[in-house]
Amino acid sequence: MILPAVVLTLRRGKTLVTEHMASATVTKFDRISRKRVDKFNERRIALAEAALLTLSDLGYARTSLREIAQNSEFSHGVLHYYFADKVDLITCCVRLYKSRCVTRYDGVIAAATDYPSLLEGFLDALAATLREEAHLHRLWYDLRSQALFESAFRADVAEIETSLEAMIWRVMSRFAAVTGKPAAMSPALAYAIFDGLFQQSLLKHLSGNPDAIPTLRDGARHVLDHIFTA
Amino acid sequence: MILPAVVLTLRRGKTLVTEHMASATVTKFDRISRKRVDKFNERRIALAEAALLTLSDLGYARTSLREIAQNSEFSHGVLHYYFADKVDLITCCVRLYKSRCVTRYDGVIAAATDYPSLLEGFLDALAATLREEAHLHRLWYDLRSQALFESAFRADVAEIETSLEAMIWRVMSRFAAVTGKPAAMSPALAYAIFDGLFQQSLLKHLSGNPDAIPTLRDGARHVLDHIFTA
DNA sequence: ATTTTTTATTGACAGTCGTCAAGATTTTCT
DNA sequence: AGAAAATCTTGACGACTGTCAATAAAAAAT
Numbered sequence: 418m419i420l421p422a423v424v425l426t427l428r429r430g431k432t433l434v435t436e437h438m439a440s441a442t443v444t445k446f447d448r449i450s451r452k453r454v455d456k457f458n459e460r461r462i463a464l465a466e467a468a469l470l471t472l473s474d475l476g477y478a479r480t481s482l483r484e485i486a487q488n489s490e491f492s493h494g495v496l497h498y499y500f501a502d503k504v505d506l507i508t509c510c511v512r513l514y515k516s517r518c519v520t521r522y523d524g525v526i527a528a529a530t531d532y533p534s535l536l537e538g539f540l541d542a543l544a545a546t547l548r549e550e551a552h553l554h555r556l557w558y559d560l561r562s563q564a565l566f567e568s569a570f571r572a573d574v575a576e577i578e579t580s581l582e583a584m585i586w587r588v589m590s591r592f593a594a595v596t597g598k599p600a601a602m603s604p605a606l607a608y609a610i611f612d613g614l615f616q617q618s619l620l621k622h623l624s625g626n627p628d629a630i631p632t633l634r635d636g637a638r639h640v641l642d643h644i645f646t647a
Numbered sequence: 648m649i650l651p652a653v654v655l656t657l658r659r660g661k662t663l664v665t666e667h668m669a670s671a672t673v674t675k676f677d678r679i680s681r682k683r684v685d686k687f688n689e690r691r692i693a694l695a696e697a698a699l700l701t702l703s704d705l706g707y708a709r710t711s712l713r714e715i716a717q718n719s720e721f722s723h724g725v726l727h728y729y730f731a732d733k734v735d736l737i738t739c740c741v742r743l744y745k746s747r748c749v750t751r752y753d754g755v756i757a758a759a760t761d762y763p764s765l766l767e768g769f770l771d772a773l774a775a776t777l778r779e780e781a782h783l784h785r786l787w788y789d790l791r792s793q794a795l796f797e798s799a800f801r802a803d804v805a806e807i808e809t810s811l812e813a814m815i816w817r818v819m820s821r822f823a824a825v826t827g828k829p830a831a832m833s834p835a836l837a838y839a840i841f842d843g844l845f846q847q848s849l850l851k852h853l854s855g856n857p858d859a860i861p862t863l864r865d866g867a868r869h870v871l872d873h874i875f876t877a
Numbered sequence: 878a879t880t881t882t883t884t885a886t887t888g889a890c891a892g893t894c895g896t897c898a899a900g901a902t903t904t905t906c907t
Numbered sequence: 908a909g910a911a912a913a914t915c916t917t918g919a920c921g922a923c924t925g926t927c928a929a930t931a932a933a934a935a936a937t
Binding site for chain 1: 708
């Protein structure tokens with residue numbers, strides 16, 4: 418039981434490159450160990466993926482480690498082999514969420530070259546997110562609220578907020594490039610607006626209100642029209 | 648143990664006027680019973696007030712009924728005398744929150760008659776809310792997130808959202824009246840924008856970032872300037 | 878092929894949770 | 908005053924929680 422102890426001490430770092438191996442030459446031991454770390458990390462991600470499913474179903478407050486394990490192909494004990502504690506698991510899940518969402522609109526905005534098609538493409542993508550990933554995003558809002566209480570989550574949540582803000586700002590910059598008008602606001606403000614809009618629509622959508630998606634589209638269109646036309 | 652049974656069956660209604668007393672003449676029995684109901688309701692509110700304190704300290708996920716009782720002058724059993732279950736208590740707390748917040752800016756907007764003073768007054772009030780009621784508002788965002796999962800909370804949360812939207816719209820209408828320019832957006836959009844801004848600033852503020860309040864002021868000022876000047 | 882290391886399961890632990898029933902205490906009514 | 912009703916406390920229940928140690932199973936290394 419040597420490796421886990423080593424990995425566990427390094428787990429919290431952003432990368433999994435071990436420090437005492439960074440220098441010196443690459444030995445056989447290096448390659449083997451790296452392979453093990455990778456495998457370890459793959460399992461971590463697979464488990465976090467399963468956890469993400471259960472979490473987005475039940476929410477943070479109602480999700481237990483046993484429930485997560487039951488919805489996976491593993492036993493509940495294995496979670497403590499791959500994660501130090503519950504916070505560590507949730508943190509890993511949040512990072513996974515980020516890696517999925519953060520390039521959500523990049524394809525759409527690269528494709529369009531004029532305002533109308535860029536607008537429609539973005540609105541479609543926005544609507545698709547609400548329709549297809551509602552459960553995942555309600556989890557995001559849940560975890561972000563947890564960060565207001567639990568300082569352990571704050572750093573990761575803040576980092577994701579920054580990524581999402583950058584994502585929205587790439588969209589705005591594209592609009593600016595296409596229309597020739599500046600996106601006359603800060604990235605933070607732009608993100609706040611679209612985030613507020615999306616959150617409002619999400620609650621409507623999950624309440625079964627069929628106006629949720631049209632409301633989201635109209636709101637976003639109104640904002641963008643106001644900024645980038647006449 | 649007669650009254651509680653009666654009251655408990657009526658508890659979930661918005662008012663506490665009993666139905667079988669609504670018609671007919673006002674008898675002595677009526678007055679007495681009403682007085683009891685009022686007293687019952689006062690205790691409910693006092694307990695909900697205590698619960699609100701604990702909840703805004705710990706958040707929904709980490710608050711137990713025992714903890715709430717411990718921070719009040721009562722025992723934990725009394726909570727089940729005044730509330731049917733935990734959801735009932737939380738619902739009552741949410742309603743209490745609403746009644747406090749919903750007129751937050753009405754005084755400010757009535758006082759000012761020109762754009763600069765109205766703007767500064769509103770920004771001051773916004774900043775004061777963030778500074779003085781941060782804990783209460785993080786609870787609101789927490790409970791709103793819970794509503795995304797628990798349908799039992801949705802109706803009350805939606806009602807409060809409507810009230811807050813109306814509150815923001817009264818502010819916007821005042822700005823429109825003072826400047827002579829229309830608030831060129833829907834009430835829902837205006838609320839989404841300020842809510843998004845506030846939420847973003849709240850996370851910053853609770854993370855100890857001293858830029859939180861200036862950011863909130865600048866963001867709000869930018870939006871309002873953009874709408875109501877030139 | 879056997880030993881070592883890694884991975885996964887199981888069962889138990891010490892707490893906490895919401896809930897409720899039985900009974901003591903206080904208030905109200907006659 | 909005593910009787911009745913309302914209020915509050917206490918203690919217990921079954922269920923569930925995160926955690927972890929003991930151990931079995933699988934994989935890797937020698």
